[in-house]
Amino acid sequence: AQKITQTQPGMFVQEKEAVTLDCTYDTSDPSYGLFWYKQPSSGEMIFLIYQGSYDQQNATEGRYSLNFQKARKSANLVISASQLGDSAMYFCAMKLPDSNYQLIWGAGTKLIIKP
Amino acid sequence: EAGVAQSPRYKIIEKRQSVAFWCNPISGHATLYWYQQILGQGPKLLIQFQNNGVVDDSQLPKDRFSAERLKGVDSTLKIQPAKLEDSAVYLCASRFTGELFFGEGSRLTVL
Numbered sequence: 001a002q003k004i005t006q007t008q009p010g011m012f013v014q015e016k017e018a019v020t021l022d023c024t025y026d027t028s029d030p031s032y033g034l035f036w037y038k039q040p041s042s043g044e045m046i047f048l049i050y051q052g053s054y055d056q057q058n059a060t061e062g063r064y065s066l067n068f069q070k071a072r073k074s075a076n077l078v079i080s081a082s083q084l085g086d087s088a089m090y091f092c093a094m095k096l097p098d099s100n101y102q103l104i105w106g107a108g109t110k111l112i113i114k115p
Numbered sequence: 116e117a118g119v120a121q122s123p124r125y126k127i128i129e130k131r132q133s134v135a136f137w138c139n140p141i142s143g144h145a146t147l148y149w150y151q152q153i154l155g156q157g158p159k160l161l162i163q164f165q166n167n168g169v170v171d172d173s174q175l176p177k178d179r180f181s182a183e184r185l186k187g188v189d190s191t192l193k194i195q196p197a198k199l200e201d202s203a204v205y206l207c208a209s210r211f212t213g214e215l216f217f218g219e220g221s222r223l224t225v226l
């Protein structure tokens with residue numbers, strides 16, 4: 001069954017440190033896409049980064065990078081040099097082909113950055 | 116460019132009352148989604164529109180929930196009558212190509 005698993009309900013990280021948020025996925029489709037979204041306390045889901053299953057290189061967007069390990073079915077989000085504004089919920093999601101671009105969502109990880 | 120607009124941001128109602136949420140997507144975005152997000156969980160798709168047609172409403176509790184997007188632009192989601200378990204954030208998202216863009220959500224509390 002297609003599924004996204006985020007095993008870390010919450011994380012505390014010191015400001016300026018790097019942080020890795022875990023995401024594992026389960027699908028038998030060879031073609032899929034993986035997203036990370038950030039949800040601050042204001043409620044809006046903010047798109048961070050996307051990785052396609054056939055992409056040769058790991059995706060990067062500024063301080064965000066995706067550690068994509070296809071054989072292990074993991075797509076961990078790495079945030080470098082964390083900032084206080086990074087405190088939020090982070091969701092991993094998966095898009096499958098022929099799914100009308102519907103996303104399968106993980107339960108999220110609550111990240112708190114300590115000053 | 117204006118983002119996805121939703122209103123109201125907050126609503127508190129008694130059970131068995133009705134409520135309506137409004138969403139205006141990003142201009143030109145043909146696909147519109149309504150999600151329900153219960154505290155501590157990921158979003159759950161309620162309904163997906165492509166222009167003014169329904170693509171998927173398989174998870175919409177149709178005995179109490181309804182949604183429409185009559186002119187293929189803005190959309191309303193209605194709950195009637197509300198139950199305690201409907202307390203959640205209702206997120207609207209739109210898409211042209213690529214990623215979904217979300218509004219700030221409408222937080223519903225049912226007492």
